[in-house]
Amino acid sequence: MLGDRWTSxxxxxxxIGPWRHADLKRALAQLSAEQAISQRVLTLKLRTLERNGFxxxxxxxxxxxxxxxxxxxxxxxxxxxxxRMVDWANARAEAIRAxxxxxxxxxx
Amino acid sequence: MLGDRWTSxxxxxxxIGPWRHADLKRALAQLSAEQAISQRVLTLKLRTLERNGFxxxxxxxxxxxxxxxxxxxxxxxxxxxxxRMVDWANARAEAIRAxxxxxxxxxx
DNA sequence: CAGTATCCGTCTCGATACTG
DNA sequence: CAGTATCGAGACGGATACTG
Numbered sequence: 242m243l244g245d246r247w248t249s250x251x252x253x254x255x256x257i258g259p260w261r262h263a264d265l266k267r268a269l270a271q272l273s274a275e276q277a278i279s280q281r282v283l284t285l286k287l288r289t290l291e292r293n294g295f296x297x298x299x300x301x302x303x304x305x306x307x308x309x310x311x312x313x314x315x316x317x318x319x320x321x322x323x324x325r326m327v328d329w330a331n332a333r334a335e336a337i338r339a340x341x342x343x344x345x346x347x348x349x
Numbered sequence: 350m351l352g353d354r355w356t357s358x359x360x361x362x363x364x365i366g367p368w369r370h371a372d373l374k375r376a377l378a379q380l381s382a383e384q385a386i387s388q389r390v391l392t393l394k395l396r397t398l399e400r401n402g403f404x405x406x407x408x409x410x411x412x413x414x415x416x417x418x419x420x421x422x423x424x425x426x427x428x429x430x431x432x433r434m435v436d437w438a439n440a441r442a443e444a445i446r447a448x449x450x451x452x453x454x455x456x457x
Numbered sequence: 458c459a460g461t462a463t464c465c466g467t468c469t470c471g472a473t474a475c476t477g
Numbered sequence: 478c479a480g481t482a483t484c485g486a487g488a489c490g491g492a493t494a495c496t497g
Binding site: 355389411 | 469470471472473477
């Protein structure tokens with residue numbers, strides 16, 4: 242489930258605290274920089290996360306709607322696991338970069 | 350990079366030990382059960398893993414070719430991280446299943 | 458603001474056939 | 478056996494317009 246473009250990033254942002262839909266969209270745009278998530282995809286990803294019990298959806302208003310999202314305890318755990326992987330990858334970034342360079346240089 | 354259909358599985362199998370191309374293909378077919386990896390995709394995934402320094406490629410024969418693949422120290426680390434995630438997910442499988450069931454039941 | 462509907466481009470995968 | 482070439486199918490994401 243983490244193997245798509247946005248899910249892990251959403252988890253990281255939600256690990257900070259609860260967000261409303263539009264604010265979350267803006268926050269994700271900051272982090273990915275090159276491209277913002279579309280409204281449609283954000284909804285899709287949040288639905289999947291909610292369905293699997295990682296994200297909680299709170300509806301507080303009606304008109305205008307106020308919906309906020311937060312991590313469940315299970316989601317917080319998953320975000321922790323995700324962070325572990327990210328930290329590991331960051332710590333090895335230089336080794337990976339070097340391996341790539343060596344591989345590309347060896348191409349005939 | 351782990352976010353595709355085969356890479357993480359390849360890592361798990363290679364964590365056992367070195368494999369030749371065709372044997373690895375057969376081993377993966379066992380584990381995925383429903384469908385075998387195509388020769389083309391296996392080569393693609395192995396190339397990417399090799400390029401990033403996670404997999405080592407050994408050529409010992411010429412005709413017929415004998416090529417075996419094994420994990421580098423870095424690859425072994427990554428496989429360990431992957432296993433952590435898998436173990437985590439397995440330990441929570443029941444909670445996730447229950448969350449899904451509750452969510453699907455709540456659909457109007 | 459939150460969410461849905463629709464359409465379309467792209468990227469990955471799978472199947473097949475072929476080479477040394 | 479290991480690898481490449483080619484083609485088609487399908488999943489996913491992006492853009493836009495629309496609703497309550």
